[in-house]
Amino acid sequence: MIAALFEGVLRHGLALLVVLFAALLAAPYIVNSYLLAILIIILYYAYVGQAWNIMMGFAGQLSLGHALYVGLGAYTAAALFVKFGLSPWIGMLAAIPVAMTAGAIIGFLAFRFRVGGVYFAILTIAFAEFARVGFDHFTWVGGSSGFFLPVANYTTSDLWTLRGRPVMFYYLILTMVVIAFVLCRILLRSRIGTFWLAIREDEEAARAIGIDTFRYKMYAVVLSAGMTSLAGVFFAFYYNNLFPEQVFNIARSIELILAPIIGGIGTLFGPILGAFLLTGLSETMHAILQGLGVDVPGAKQVFYGLCLLFVVMALPDGVWPWVARKLGLGGRKP
Amino acid sequence: MTALLSVTGATKRFRGLLAVDSVLLDVQPGEIFAVIGPNGAGKTTLFNMIAGIYRPDAGEISFAGSRIDGLSPDQVCRRGIGRTFQIVRPFPALTVEENVMAGAFLHRKERSAALQRAHEVLWQLDLFEKRDQLASSLTLPDRKRLEVARALATDPKLLLLDEVMAGLRPTETDRMVEIFRKLNRETGLTILLIEHVMRAVMALAQRVLVLHHGAVIAQGVPADVVRDPAVIHSYLGAEAAV
Ligand SMILES: Nc1ncnc2c1ncn2[C@@H]1O[C@H](COP(=O)(O)OP(=O)(O)OP(=O)(O)O)[C@@H](O)[C@H]1O
Numbered sequence: 001m002i003a004a005l006f007e008g009v010l011r012h013g014l015a016l017l018v019v020l021f022a023a024l025l026a027a028p029y030i031v032n033s034y035l036l037a038i039l040i041i042i043l044y045y046a047y048v049g050q051a052w053n054i055m056m057g058f059a060g061q062l063s064l065g066h067a068l069y070v071g072l073g074a075y076t077a078a079a080l081f082v083k084f085g086l087s088p089w090i091g092m093l094a095a096i097p098v099a100m101t102a103g104a105i106i107g108f109l110a111f112r113f114r115v116g117g118v119y120f121a122i123l124t125i126a127f128a129e130f131a132r133v134g135f136d137h138f139t140w141v142g143g144s145s146g147f148f149l150p151v152a153n154y155t156t157s158d159l160w161t162l163r164g165r166p167v168m169f170y171y172l173i174l175t176m177v178v179i180a181f182v183l184c185r186i187l188l189r190s191r192i193g194t195f196w197l198a199i200r201e202d203e204e205a206a207r208a209i210g211i212d213t214f215r216y217k218m219y220a221v222v223l224s225a226g227m228t229s230l231a232g233v234f235f236a237f238y239y240n241n242l243f244p245e246q247v248f249n250i251a252r253s254i255e256l257i258l259a260p261i262i263g264g265i266g267t268l269f270g271p272i273l274g275a276f277l278l279t280g281l282s283e284t285m286h287a288i289l290q291g292l293g294v295d296v297p298g299a300k301q302v303f304y305g306l307c308l309l310f311v312v313m314a315l316p317d318g319v320w321p322w323v324a325r326k327l328g329l330g331g332r333k334p
Numbered sequence: 335m336t337a338l339l340s341v342t343g344a345t346k347r348f349r350g351l352l353a354v355d356s357v358l359l360d361v362q363p364g365e366i367f368a369v370i371g372p373n374g375a376g377k378t379t380l381f382n383m384i385a386g387i388y389r390p391d392a393g394e395i396s397f398a399g400s401r402i403d404g405l406s407p408d409q410v411c412r413r414g415i416g417r418t419f420q421i422v423r424p425f426p427a428l429t430v431e432e433n434v435m436a437g438a439f440l441h442r443k444e445r446s447a448a449l450q451r452a453h454e455v456l457w458q459l460d461l462f463e464k465r466d467q468l469a470s471s472l473t474l475p476d477r478k479r480l481e482v483a484r485a486l487a488t489d490p491k492l493l494l495l496d497e498v499m500a501g502l503r504p505t506e507t508d509r510m511v512e513i514f515r516k517l518n519r520e521t522g523l524t525i526l527l528i529e530h531v532m533r534a535v536m537a538l539a540q541r542v543l544v545l546h547h548g549a550v551i552a553q554g555v556p557a558d559v560v561r562d563p564a565v566i567h568s569y570l571g572a573e574a575a576v
């Protein structure tokens with residue numbers, strides 16, 4: 001079982017993986033609290049990117065409304081905690097089915113009625129917008145004025161209630177990234193993953209070799225939605241405040257797909273590498289502009305946009321396939 | 335002997351155009367059966383009805399004793415009919431091996447079993463050496479064989495081949511013919527093929543059906559069919575040189 005997990009992994013690839021993982025494990029002991037906060041953001045984007053990648057990178061279904069699942073997960077777990085004192089670990093068990101149901105409804109509507117491509121993407125945006133407007137008026141969880149979790153200055157960390165210091169959140173999100181990565185690797189090499197790739201490549205040809213494309217696309221949406229909702233639970237307990245205007249905003253949906261796009265859609269390392277590059281770039285940009293004393297509003301966004309443009313033009317398949325080739329790791333897929 | 339595939343009065347209209355007109359045909363288990371006819375005769379449309387892309391406007395299609403008209407393409411494939419597309423549709427960003435594995439997974443849950451089946455088929459189609467290449471990097475003859483390999487990996491009882499020899503050089507055609515003969519002989523695979531390359535039809539088919547303007551104008555053993563005046567007039571006459 002464990003051996004099968006590493007099957008087909010090149011030895012120096014494995015060595016790199018071990019070094020990277022060790023560095024991430026040791027990070028809280030090395031970096032300051034500012035860098036730790038940035039690492040948490042990076043890993044958060046790596047995680048949601050990985051979840052989104054199942055739909056887009058594996059099954060070829062473009063979702064531009066993943067903020068919906070983040071938001072549903074966040075509100076479900078937060079409400080259960082604040083209103084009923086239920087642990088986020090219990091809340092998680094509610095958040096997952098809620099998000100999966102939402103994913104299933106969108107998937108069913110789209111795939112049953114053959115809504116594909118950009119129209120599918122628009123449908124996902126529409127549902128996230130419905131949720132935004134809906135939660136704005138959902139006063140039980142604060143409506144548009146926001147929903148808050150009780151906060152205090154914690155000196156200890158309680159893993160059961162997820163109340164505590166950033167280090168706890170760091171290790172939590174790191175665990176989530178590792179599990180998501182391993183899960184995606186297993187999926188990609190299995191029957192379901194192979195069928196997803198076939199559907200992504202050519203849906204009609206996939207049908208011709210007996211693949212029930214409706215069913216496998218549904219699996220992709222539902223799984224991706226469920227995984228994404230866990231990011232929402234994390235988000236709620238880490239940031240402690242939720243505003244529909246922010247959580248369900250289309251800007252969130254766009255942000256969370258940038259890492260896999262820059263890193264390499266459909267690759268396992270793409271979302272992780274992309275998250276490091278993007279957040280790293282953004283923070284570096286911030287530091288440089290501050291250092292230069294440039295205080296033009298929007299300057300950071302413009303530079304950021306130019307860098308993304310450059311990457312997308314130079315490496316249309318994403319950075320990871322290029323890095324993998326340079327490292328002699330085959331290049332196409334890890 | 336009961337037929338593996340029987341098409342009874344299958345008809346398909348595209349708006350005004352009668353693409354396939356009450357076609358009647360039976361394919362026996364283990365047989366190699368060819369459908370020929372000029373461009374636009376309705377051959378691919380007939381295949382698409384069998385494969386579940388189109389529902390016939392009239393008529394019935396039965397396979398292995400049960401009705402299959404009205405089933406979706408994936409259901410038809412799971413019943414045991416594999417097909418190739420006239421314009422090949424490999425999964426471009428996947429390797430040759432992954433392409434074939436996608437087919438092999440249909441009746442296998444385990445990766446190792448699917449991989450084994452894929453390798454078996456890759457050997458049969460002479461593609462094993464190229465298994466790690468991307469499908470998009472293959473030459474046309476290789477793509478055509480990949481198309482067959484992927485369909486074959488789903489363990490069909492009946493294989494539908496839509497002009498898999500078109501555009502091949504004579505030596506490659508002979509190689510394909512040899513592959514199909516061997517498959518048919520060794521695994522008992524039933525083959526229904528559409529073909530313009532008469533050299534392949536004569537070498538492979540036990541029976542031939544000629545379509546013209548959607549209708550059957552002749553049917554029988556190849557030697558008789560090519561001497562049929564109606565066939566020579568409507569089809570072979572124009573391509574007698576082939
Ligand atoms: N989807 C479609 N919509 C409208 N007309 C179609 C469609 N598919 C095929 N036709 C028409 O039906 C007729 C039969 O086409 P078909 O593709 O079955 O011919 P064919 O015998 O396979 O020809 P070829 O040898 O060129 O492949 C043609 O006149 C074609 O233009």
Ligand SMILES: [Mg+2]
Pocket residue numbers: 377378379420
């Ligand atoms: Mg045709």
